[in-house]
Amino acid sequence: MTRLVGIHKEMSLANNQTFALWNAFMPRRKEITNNLNTDLFSMQIYDTTYFENFSPDKKFTKWAAIAVGNFESIPDGMESYTLEGGEYAVFLHKGGPETGAEVFGYIFNTWLPNADYVLDSREHFELLGDKYKHGDPESEEEIWIPIKPKVTDKTKIAVALFDKLADRYQDKFMDVGLYADSLNLFCDNITKPNASILELACGPGNVTKYLLGKRPDFKILGTDLAPKMIELAKANNPSATFRLMDCRDLGKVSKTYDGIVCAFCLPYLSKEETQKLIADAYNVLEQNGLFFISTMENDYEKSGWEKASSGDSIYMHYYPAEFLLTTLKTNGFTIIDERRKKDDGPGNTPVTDLLLIAKKIRKRRKKVLRS
Known part of the structure; x- marks a missing residue:
């Protein structure tokens, strides 16, 4: 279980508000005084039917957040969220946002169809640690995809x-x-x-x-x-x-x-x-x-x-x-x-x-x- 504090925004891929979300969060992140470390969570919460008949117009909720030890002190305008955990497939993405589509294409079109797992209806997130540098081709981040074993038997x-x-x-x-x-x-x-x-x-x-x-x-x-x-x-x-x-x-x-x-x-x-x-x-x-x-x-x-x-x-x-x-x-x-x-x-x-x-x-x- 991971406790998060941050801000969130509803958006779609067709109307992507990720840049605006992080622009609003980053100047205020130091207001969170009980953070566990400096890692950033870029988290997506999808409806259970989001990946069925996928459309870029489908809406989801995106969070910009950091992990905290408790929820005793939450800055005004921010909210708390508990990430319960579960089984995840973790992929290392090296490079800037321009290579993101290629990485996600591999995950969903190549890796997942051939794996012994299917998507689980839990939170997706990217973990931006010390090696993350926005816009840098040497930047590194972890992509966490929720999975569960295929229920064939x-x-x-x-x-x-x-x-x-x-x-x-x-x-x-x-x-x-x-x-x-x-x-x-x-x-x-x-x-x-x-x-x-x-x-x-x-x-x-x-x-x-x-x-x-x-x-x-x-x-x-x-x-x-x-x-x-x-x-x-x-x-x-x-x-x-x-x-x-x-x-x-x-x-x-x-x-x-x-x-x-x-x-x-x-x-x-x-x-x-x-x-x-x-x-x-x-x-x-x-x-x-x-x-x-x-x-x-x-x-x-x-x-x-x-x-x-x-x-x-x-x-x-x-x-x-x-x-x-x-x-x-x-x-x-x-x-x-x-x-x-x-x-x-x-x-x-x-x-x-x-x-x-x-x-x-x-x-x-x-x-x-x-x-």
């Missing part, structure tokens, strides 16, 4: 990240003691000896290891879409079986199981994918079979791209308990346990983990067709 992006960070994930999450009470309840409510358990998105086998510690008789098949995770899970649990499988293909499984474990898989599935998975889980479970779910609880609207601790972007889905409880009940499940835990989410931000255990007791209602 959010799950594919997540799998690639888990493959990349598998060892780090194992080191951080191998201990599942925080969820011991819920996992113990799952084990205790499956009374059948040598019960068959299907684990979705098993990761490095952390939950598998805990379950086998409590119930060595369990016959567990762990599945994951990340090859590196399967590799680690096998090493951590020699007595279990593991294989690559997309949890979204659960409906293709022909065998039935006494229990299904879905630990922190839903954050990487959309609402529609989650509804389908729950319906498929019902069909794959034996009568009286148990379904364990853990996920991060919040409003679904909070879902979006977040920064992992590695700096990589990953799309996280949040779910309110009511949505999951309703979906489970609609599909014929009875809820036998619901509890919550406080934990750290992506970027070490506090989150509420929701843990549910559901039981397949009654037959799912079928629609009756009347003629």
Whole structure:
């Protein structure tokens, strides 16, 4: 997050007022006494539809500003703005304004169409530092373009990240003691000896290891879409079986199981994918079979791209308990346990983990067709 103080003006490329804006700001910049440094921000705020059917007559807001430590002292006639941050592609522009069109042409016509990113609806800005000299052919400035990964398949992006960070994930999450009470309840409510358990998105086998510690008789098949995770899970649990499988293909499984474990898989599935998975889980479970779910609880609207601790972007889905409880009940499940835990989410931000255990007791209602 960067706090800015400066002035702004609405304009278009056809009626470019940039020169007038900076002419008004520069003589007054020293009135800002709590600045962090001498860098200048030339920032553009575009409407979300600005780049659709582009026209030089489309208006945008341009700022001339500098970064400050706080907003306690704002000179008369100036305003504050908080730049929240996010992922940016940064390009070095060397030369005067006459070469600017060439640089931006490269960014938008060559680099962006071939990159694994698309434009994000955030602020664009140029950072004018010590090497910036107006009108000098040796002048340098940084061009910051807001980006986000292409949303071709959010799950594919997540799998690639888990493959990349598998060892780090194992080191951080191998201990599942925080969820011991819920996992113990799952084990205790499956009374059948040598019960068959299907684990979705098993990761490095952390939950598998805990379950086998409590119930060595369990016959567990762990599945994951990340090859590196399967590799680690096998090493951590020699007595279990593991294989690559997309949890979204659960409906293709022909065998039935006494229990299904879905630990922190839903954050990487959309609402529609989650509804389908729950319906498929019902069909794959034996009568009286148990379904364990853990996920991060919040409003679904909070879902979006977040920064992992590695700096990589990953799309996280949040779910309110009511949505999951309703979906489970609609599909014929009875809820036998619901509890919550406080934990750290992506970027070490506090989150509420929701843990549910559901039981397949009654037959799912079928629609009756009347003629």
